[in-house]
Amino acid sequence: MSVFVDADACPVKDEVLQVSREYGIRVVFVASYSHFSPSAIGHWIYVDSAKESADMYIVNHVAENDVAITDDYGLAGLLLPKRVYVLTSRGKSIHEGNITLHLNQRFLSQKARMAGQRSKGPTAIKQSDKAHFATALDTLLAKLASAADREAE
DSSP states (O other): OEEEEEOTTOTTHHHHHHHHHHHTOEEEEEEEGGGOOTTOOSEEEEEOSSTTHHHHHHHHHOOTTOEEEOSOHHHHHHHGGGTOEEEOTTSOEEOTTTHHHHHHHHHHHHHHHHTTOOOOOOOOOOHHHHHHHHHHHHHHHHHHHHHHHHHHO
16 A cells, blocks of 8 residues: 655645654655655655646556545546545545535636636645644554455454
């Protein structure tokens, strides 16, 4: 099992590393070359800066029961059929039961912007949001580790 992070604008990279280390799970940060940093910690994959390059890398390299961290509902929609667990950077689980709602909301927001209406983006992430994310990731990884242990028996 691995945790793949859509890392270009991910505000919870440190939390992902910290929680994943507790379970000995490999983390793969995927970002465009334009976000390269020589001081980046962890395993980083840099892809072309073309639109959706990081998303396509993640889609092509995840496996069933991997975890993906992304705020991109389009990417989440591509990962769910592969049986990948998806969390947003605020710790919200994206699953088959709510992906259609999120994609519809995204579509309506895009449509409103194209019509000239202004729309607000998400509020700035707070420390409490990061803590909620860390708890959600810890809960998910504990559940997956427990399931893996049961299968191994």
